[in-house]
Amino acid sequence: MYQTRTKKEKLLLLVKIVFPILVTQIxxxxxxxxxxxxTSRYGTEDLAGVSIGSSFWVPVYIGLAGILMSITPIVAQLMGAKKKDQVKQAVQQGIYLAILLAAIVFAFFYLGIDYLIAFMDLEPTVAxxxxxxxFAMTIGLLPLFVYNALRSYIDALxxxxxxxxxxLLSAPINIFFNYLLIFGHFGFPELGGPGAGLASAITYWLILVIAVWIIHARSPFNSYNIFRTWPKLSLTRWMEISRIGVPIGISIFVETSIFSAVTFMLAVYGTVTIAAHQIALNFASLLYMLPLSISMGATILVGYEVGAKRLQDAKQYSWLSVGTAVSLSFLSACVLFFMRSEIAALYSADPVVVELAVxxxxxxxxxxxxxxxxxxxxGALRGYKDVNITFVMALISYWVIGLxxxxxxxxxxxxxxxxxxxxxxxxxxxxxxxLSLRLLLIQKKLQHVQPKIINSKP
Structure with a gap:
């Protein structure tokens, strides 16, 4: 990354950072x-089962994995402040924390999922x-969490x-193993919906291996020697990661779990409604990758500028990110509105499911x-490391107002x-x-603080 001086340069750097993130997220x-x-092509009952399963899986995994996203602003600010010698320890402690989080999630699902599903009034096949x-997805928990830590490090650079x-390699790998394990081709067992979970787990292990090789062998990552001379666990560093990461994780959990809660509540309407709801949610989530990628780019760029004490540049990146996302949102809305029949038909051949999904x-x-x-x-607020009030606002907005x-x-x-x-x-x-009001408040507060810091220097 580098310092920019004009809005045009900032927009170009934003695009340069965000485009690969967007491709990655997609x-x-x-x-x-x-x-x-x-799974939807395999059968409606399997689709409903995977929908319920992913509604448990996604918020728990994303919420805890969100803690590891704090590695991005931490490393970005270290880079901006020219403290490169501290990057290695931050990343290594993040990997330790990733392993612990994976173990916690595995224990939660292994011991509790059958009890949770039993509380829902589901058809036996769907349950x-x-x-x-x-259970199949949990096989890939460890590589998925460790990869998230490594990815945050790579992005922060x-x-x-x-x-x-x-x-990009993960999609064809996953499709290939889905083809083998859902439908049972080439002598593999026909597992239906659970086969999709196993295919995902295999994919997560393979992308972790690829990421580890790149960090170990390729520049500039190998210069930090991430996988050499492992230190002892550092509670101080864990506290730093958690202080930023836990509010981020809770905020993400609050946002994603609201969609899961809706899926659970729709269970009373029957299998067809669950399937139609999941079709709409699945495609809308795909389009959400665009503003989410811009959000992640904003965290990197705002964090870098804040670390370098260039608060006006950080402010410009914040609102440039919002303006870009809003402009592109109209395109997403048009795709959903004008092509909703075609989108629904891609998922299911059941006319009742398609009609409801539309x-x-x-x-x-x-x-x-x-x-x-x-x-x-x-994303901008995370770049400022302002995360505590954010999750409270998200909690109120989604669970106190929305649900x-x-x-x-x-x-x-x-x-x-x-x-x-x-x-x-x-x-x-x-x-x-x-959240927009909170960002304005933070920027206004820092705008008054910076002149005092400058004037106090000898």
């Missing part, structure tokens, strides 16, 4: 996307698929093209703008299952507004 999400898509899908290349996709188009604002604003609104509309109006999606729109909008 490629990584394609693992889940093709799990859902290829069985959900349980076996999650501005080498987002490297993670792009690694992630209606869900219409609501998905409506929350594109809110997503485009709240995601990059959160209750959806419940009331679903159960006390004629909207039915669609009421929950209206609640999602309300929650996302509330989050976009409150």
């Amino acid at each position: 490629a990584m999400y394609m693992v889940t996307f093709f799990d859902i898509y290829m 069985d698929v959900a349980s076996r899908y999650i 501005g080498a987002t093209r490297v993670t792009m290349v690694i992630s 209606q869900f996709l219409l609501f998905a188009a409506l929350f594109q703008l809110s997503d485009a604002i709240q995601a990059p604003v959160q 209750p609104t959806g419940y009331l509309l679903a159960n006390f109006t004629d909207y039915g299952a669609f009421g929950y999606w209206i609640g999602l729109i309300v929650g996302l909008t509330a989050g976009a507004i409150t």
